Amino acid sequence: MSVKLVELDRVSVQYRGFEALSEISFPIEAGDYTAIVGPNGSGKTTLIKAILGLVPFEGQIIFQGTNLSAFKTTQHIGYLPQKISFFDPWFPATAKEVVLSGVYCCKKFPKRLSSSDHRAAEKAMGTLGVQDLQGRPIGKLSGGQQQRVLLARALVHRPQLLILDEPTVALDPQTREAFYSTIQKLNKEEGVTILLVSHDVGSAGRYVSKMLYLDKKVVFYGTLEEFCRSPEMSGYFGAGQHLICHRH
Amino acid sequence: MEHLFQQIQESLQYAFIQRAIVAGCFMALGCSFLGVFLVLRRFSLIGDGLAHVSFATVAIALLLHAQPMVVSIPLVSLASLAILKLNEKARVYGDAAIGLVSSFGIALGVIIASTAGGFNVDLFSYLFGNILSVSTFEVWMTAGISLVVAVVTMLFYHDLFAITFDEDYAQVSGVKVRTVNQVLILLTSFIVVLGIKIVGTMLVSSLIILPAIAALQVVRSFRAAIVLAGAIAVFSVIAGIFISYLLDLPSGATVVMVNFAIFIVLFVSQSFRLGDARG
Numbered sequence: 001m002s003v004k005l006v007e008l009d010r011v012s013v014q015y016r017g018f019e020a021l022s023e024i025s026f027p028i029e030a031g032d033y034t035a036i037v038g039p040n041g042s043g044k045t046t047l048i049k050a051i052l053g054l055v056p057f058e059g060q061i062i063f064q065g066t067n068l069s070a071f072k073t074t075q076h077i078g079y080l081p082q083k084i085s086f087f088d089p090w091f092p093a094t095a096k097e098v099v100l101s102g103v104y105c106c107k108k109f110p111k112r113l114s115s116s117d118h119r120a121a122e123k124a125m126g127t128l129g130v131q132d133l134q135g136r137p138i139g140k141l142s143g144g145q146q147q148r149v150l151l152a153r154a155l156v157h158r159p160q161l162l163i164l165d166e167p168t169v170a171l172d173p174q175t176r177e178a179f180y181s182t183i184q185k186l187n188k189e190e191g192v193t194i195l196l197v198s199h200d201v202g203s204a205g206r207y208v209s210k211m212l213y214l215d216k217k218v219v220f221y222g223t224l225e226e227f228c229r230s231p232e233m234s235g236y237f238g239a240g241q242h243l244i245c246h247r248h
Numbered sequence: 249m250e251h252l253f254q255q256i257q258e259s260l261q262y263a264f265i266q267r268a269i270v271a272g273c274f275m276a277l278g279c280s281f282l283g284v285f286l287v288l289r290r291f292s293l294i295g296d297g298l299a300h301v302s303f304a305t306v307a308i309a310l311l312l313h314a315q316p317m318v319v320s321i322p323l324v325s326l327a328s329l330a331i332l333k334l335n336e337k338a339r340v341y342g343d344a345a346i347g348l349v350s351s352f353g354i355a356l357g358v359i360i361a362s363t364a365g366g367f368n369v370d371l372f373s374y375l376f377g378n379i380l381s382v383s384t385f386e387v388w389m390t391a392g393i394s395l396v397v398a399v400v401t402m403l404f405y406h407d408l409f410a411i412t413f414d415e416d417y418a419q420v421s422g423v424k425v426r427t428v429n430q431v432l433i434l435l436t437s438f439i440v441v442l443g444i445k446i447v448g449t450m451l452v453s454s455l456i457i458l459p460a461i462a463a464l465q466v467v468r469s470f471r472a473a474i475v476l477a478g479a480i481a482v483f484s485v486i487a488g489i490f491i492s493y494l495l496d497l498p499s500g501a502t503v504v505m506v507n508f509a510i511f512i513v514l515f516v517s518q519s520f521r522l523g524d525a526r527g
Contacts, residue, residue: 052420079420091288092464092473093413101413104406105421111406137468153417 002029004062005161005193006051011059013046020046022217023059028161033187033194035204038214044197045082047214048163051195052079075106078154078192080147082165089139095149096134099125102153117156124152127190128182144175148182155186162186164196168203176200180207205244252494259493268379268489268499271387271446276455276481278394278439281401283460283481284474285432288412290342292460294331294433295453297346298440301327301353306374306444307360316374317389320441327353328437332429377448379489379499386446393438400435401474404428409470451500454507455481462511465518480510 006028013021021043028034036044049055060067063076099121104111125131128148133141138149147167154162164183168176184207186192198204205211211227213220213236220233227233228245237244259265279295286292302320309319327349334345361371382390401408407428410418419425436456443452463476488503495502 054419079417081414081417081420088288090464091413092467092470093409094469097409097470098413101406101410101417101421104410104418104423107406110403113406135468 002031004028005030005032005064007060007062008051009060009062011047011050011057011061013043013050013055013057015046015055019216021050021057024214024218025059026212026218026221028193028195030160030193031187031191032210033184033208034196034210034212035201035208036195036197036212036214037199037201037204038219042215044214045165048079048165048195048197051163052077075157076160078102078157078159078162080151080154080162080164080167082169091137091139093138094135095130095138095141095145096121096125098138098149099152099156102156106157120156120158121152124156125149127155127186128152143170143172144179147171147175147179151182155192159192161193161195164194164198166197166199168198168200176203180204183207201244255494256490259490264380264382265489265493267382267384267387269486271382271390272379272485272489272503273482274387274390274394275439275443275447276459276485277478278390278397278435279443279452279455280459280477280481281397281474282432282436282439283456283458284463284477285408285412286436286456287460287464291346291433292457293343293346293453294328294436295440295443295456297331297350297353298324298328298437299444299452300350300357302441302444303371303374304353304357304360305441307357307364307371310371311360311364317441317445320444321438324437324441325434328433329430332433336426374444377443377445377451377500379447379451379503382446386442390442390446393435393442397435397439400431404431408432412470447503448500451504454504455485458504458507458511459484462507462514465511465514480507484510 004027008024008026011021011024012019024047036047038044046055050057051061100113100117102124103113103117103120122131122134125134128151130145130148130152133145133149138146141149147170151167162183167183168179171179180203183194183196187194187207194208196204196208205224208224210223211220212218213227213233219236220227220230222230224245228241234241283292286294302324305320305323306316308323309316312319331342331345331349334340334348335342340348357371407418407423410421410423411425411428415425440452443455447455459477459481460473462480463473467473467476484507485503488506489499491497491506492499492502
């Protein structure tokens with residue numbers, strides 16, 4: 001039987017008087033690889049922010065049986081933010097310093113790094129194939145390398161759930177495929193549960209196990225198989241559904 | 249050369265030079281540590297802005313016949329929090345918030361000085377402080393505040409790094425972004441108030457900005473940026489004081505010039521290195 005890692009129960013978010021999300025309910029089971037898709041402004045990023053505890057919401061988010069408000073989720077969630085070219089290319093930080101900043105979430109004041117933190121950072125960089133870049137300034141790396149370093153930062157504290165917000169926007173097609181296969185490996189081999197927000201539903205469909213179609217409310221939630229058979233989703237996507245399901 | 253060392257040795261026998269060097273070094277360390285964070289967060293002109301605010305607070309203190317430092321520390325701290333609040337809440341960008349508060353400070357200072365009259369000379373001596381006239385009490389105050397800056401930088405090092413690199417991610421990691429921002433800006437206001445008496449408005453903001461940008465030309469890691477900025481700042485103060493003594497130049501301006509020369513050297517060497525890498 002699958003174990004529920006996170007359960008959203010009628011989660012609503014008001015944003016400047018508008019309802020950005022309305023009564024969202026769905027489970028995230030351990031080992032799932034779920035894609036959240038939907039049009040612009042459908043509330044995908046807002047949903048992620050609610051799960052990360054960054055925006056106030058109504059309803060309940062239950063994390064491993066405990067209410068979100070009483071649970072320090074940051075220790076259990078890894079997060080890869082949307083933009084990767086946000087930082088200054090001259091920022092004085094080595095790739096390893098950036099990866100190490102991923103362990104701060106689990107530290108009490110005054111935060112000190114131990115040798116096991118350094119080992120964890122080296123291991124995470126090894127898993128993502130960027131161990132040789134440890135001492136290189138982050139701004140001097142290519143887009144794909146930066147993305148891997150930021151992914152290592154998200155994974156260094158061994159989270160159970162990894163949230164990726166449009167991770168492939170700034171990547172060229174080749175790097176994008178390599179990135180997706182890395183994520184798939186993490187999911188299959190390391191057992192990390194993945195929640196992926198993506199516009200790139202075509203690529204995502206090749207790897208994910210569950211689909212959530214969001215448009216301020218849950219339009220569809222189910223396995224990829226159910227998504228591909230859904231006449232309602234055919235209505236939304238038309239021929240695109242076949243591209244996602246790779247049945248063309 | 250021997251003659252030069254003899255002169256430097258001779259200058260060190262004067263108590264005012266000793267106090268200037270001790271206070272200057274502590275001030276340099278405090279300013280440069282804060283400077284790395286402020287410069288990288290595009291808040292580098294905050295020192296300048298707060299120094300302008302202290303122009304008004306010193307005028308208020310002189311009007312009330314009160315101790316300028318006692319009046320300035322709370323008022324300038326309030327102004328620094330106002331800058332932060334304006335930047336967070338209202339539709340005011342960080343640099344514009346600094347401009348807004350600093351022009352208000354200057355205008356208020358000028359109005360108080362012109363209506364009250366009689367203390368203009370006093371007021372201007374605060375605006376262009378003199379490192380060679382630092383009192384023992386001011387040396388202790390500077391050392392105290394700089395030590396607080398150093399301790400806070402060490403205790404919050406990882407939080408400060410996280411916020412400086414990626415504020416959103418820091419928030420996701422559970423860093424108390426607002427609190428750390430407030431601590432950073434309050435420490436800046438303390439050091440600026442001390443600085444206006446000791447080194448003058450001009451030197452305070454340049455001690456915040458110049459060592460940080462000079463160090464940023466050559467470093468690869470964040471830790472190295474802080475250490476090198478501190479070293480450049482201390483070296484500039486010591487070299488600046490000696491050069492000003494030997495050549496009979498204004499000390500504050502000489503310190504700035506040494507700092508600037510170091511920046512130019514590092515900037516040019518970095519440009520050559522990049523040129524070589526490309527070629």
